[in-house]
Amino acid sequence: MTMPKVINLPLTDKDIAELRTGDNVLLNGLIYAARDAAHKKMAAALDQGQPLPFALQGQAIYYMGPTPSRPGYPIGAAGPTSSYRMDIYAPRLIAAGLKGMIGKGQRTPPVLEAIKKYQAVYFGAIGGAGALISRSIVQAEIIAYPELGAEAVRKLAVENFPATVINDIYGGDLYREGKAKYRIAV
Amino acid sequence: MRDIEARAVTETVARLFLEANYHLTDDVLSALKNAEKTEESPAGKEVLRQIIRNAGIAAERQIPLCQDCGAAVVFLEMGQDAHIVGGDLTAAVNEGVRQAYDQGYLRKSMVTQPFSNRINTNDNTPAIIYEEIVAGDKLKITVVPKGGGAENMSRLIMLTPSAGRQGIIDNVLKTVDDAGSNPCPPVIVGVGIGGTAEKAMLLAKKALLRKVGEHNADPEAAELEKELLQKINALGIGPMGYGGRTTALAVNVEVFPVHIAGMPLAVNLNCHSSRHKEAIL
Numbered sequence A: 001m002t003m004p005k006v007i008n009l010p011l012t013d014k015d016i017a018e019l020r021t022g023d024n025v026l027l028n029g030l031i032y033a034a035r036d037a038a039h040k041k042m043a044a045a046l047d048q049g050q051p052l053p054f055a056l057q058g059q060a061i062y063y064m065g066p067t068p069s070r071p072g073y074p075i076g077a078a079g080p081t082s083s084y085r086m087d088i089y090a091p092r093l094i095a096a097g098l099k100g101m102i103g104k105g106q107r108t109p110p111v112l113e114a115i116k117k118y119q120a121v122y123f124g125a126i127g128g129a130g131a132l133i134s135r136s137i138v139q140a141e142i143i144a145y146p147e148l149g150a151e152a153v154r155k156l157a158v159e160n161f162p163a164t165v166i167n168d169i170y171g172g173d174l175y176r177e178g179k180a181k182y183r184i185a186v
Numbered sequence B: 001m002r003d004i005e006a007r008a009v010t011e012t013v014a015r016l017f018l019e020a021n022y023h024l025t026d027d028v029l030s031a032l033k034n035a036e037k038t039e040e041s042p043a044g045k046e047v048l049r050q051i052i053r054n055a056g057i058a059a060e061r062q063i064p065l066c067q068d069c070g071a072a073v074v075f076l077e078m079g080q081d082a083h084i085v086g087g088d089l090t091a092a093v094n095e096g097v098r099q100a101y102d103q104g105y106l107r108k109s110m111v112t113q114p115f116s117n118r119i120n121t122n123d124n125t126p127a128i129i130y131e132e133i134v135a136g137d138k139l140k141i142t143v144v145p146k147g148g149g150a151e152n153m154s155r156l157i158m159l160t161p162s163a164g165r166q167g168i169i170d171n172v173l174k175t176v177d178d179a180g181s182n183p184c185p186p187v188i189v190g191v192g193i194g195g196t197a198e199k200a201m202l203l204a205k206k207a208l209l210r211k212v213g214e215h216n217a218d219p220e221a222a223e224l225e226k227e228l229l230q231k232i233n234a235l236g237i238g239p240m241g242y243g244g245r246t247t248a249l250a251v252n253v254e255v256f257p258v259h260i261a262g263m264p265l266a267v268n269l270n271c272h273s274s275r276h277k278e279a280i281l
Helices: A013-018 A036-047 A090-095 A109-118 A130-134 A146-151 A174-182 B006-022 B026-038 B042-061 B089-103 B161-179 B197-207 B219-232
Strands: A005-008 A024-033 A060-062 A100-103 A121-124 A137-144 A153-167 B002-005 B071-079 B082-085 B128-134 B139-146 B155-159 B187-195 B248-258 B263-270 B277-280
Touching: A024 A100, A036 A090, A036 A146, A090 A109, A109 A121, A130 B042, A153 A174, A174 B042, B002 B006, B006 B082, B006 B089, B006 B139, B006 B277, B026 B042, B026 B248, B071 B089, B155 B161, B155 B197, B161 B187, B161 B219, B161 B263, B187 B197, B187 B219, B197 B248, B197 B263, B219 B248
Parallel strands: A005 A024, A024 A060, A060 A100, A100 A121, B002 B082, B071 B128, B187 B248
Antiparallel strands: A024 A153, A121 A153, A137 A153, B071 B139, B139 B277, B155 B263, B187 B263
């Protein structure tokens, strides 16, 4: 494992240009949690010319819906959900200024093209490590769609949030490259 | 006839869902530890380390292993000489789910109407319940908090007899390969072969309940499990899809006789956070 790169959010074009598939990073600053239902609402807001719950420029969205927090903790278990379900919305958000996505699982070609075209990055977090990841989230606040419960949009303050670069702006893809490296013909 | 209190069903269901969500079972944990030792990919090894650490933190802090605390799947094996008293069995199960998800800080992931309103029921009910009548006077309860990411990668393929054993291998491999990182590998692969469409899928789901490392008692099915596991782990997907030798911890095959025209194949995947607990009342 390579030494992780410490990244202070929001992401700059310079940060993104330096990231390569397979890099381990520690994210610091603010990220926004949103998953299926929130994406549907955000897309509807864009359709109607309404403002989004947060300005997208330079920001990162974490595909995640947490468990309720126990008293004394900012959040419950908070691991990533599968990203492909957001692929129908993601290119539009990237075109509007979104720079980072954190999730798990392979993306579809339109998202990969948008990542290259608009200089964005897709990070993978470890699915099923919700308890571990929760320790990197120091503050959480619902900022939109509270009626969605676990799917509400949350602003999260993160400290050394561990992630891995899956797709960089150069066309790199950790899932494709990792699999090719360890595949044995049978 | 032996009486079983509905209240005891509720208490047991609630307790099992809490235990399942906070504590990874010993068989899975030891399989992960073995994989961490043998995994050749540095990235894959690191993922396994983090998953093992996660299990420790979850148990210590009583925080769910995964934010996806699942749909509440419940298997009931009801002895034909047992009798539920003091309430309705289905209601008792749902009340147990409600209590566990509410009091245990578990995520409620069930929504009402699938293709329109999708309003969260806010207590993770209704449970998905399968009842079976068996011999005896006891009630065996198995709870399975089943995560959506792995469930979405399930497949039912209505193979026909000419596909044979090779057809099964090819389709299971394709299912796991296409799923990639989505079901949170290393996965446990449940395979149901035979019966009818719904029977095959139920067999695949039940196959996930078996302990990691145990094989089907039938030598032919056990041989198929071993071959599938070896071939799945040659796919290269690895832990979380970052590349590696550990894509599956186990392949569990369940088989049932079948109509002369068919050979249904169902594949139900479970993430590494393979959660299930059982108790007998």
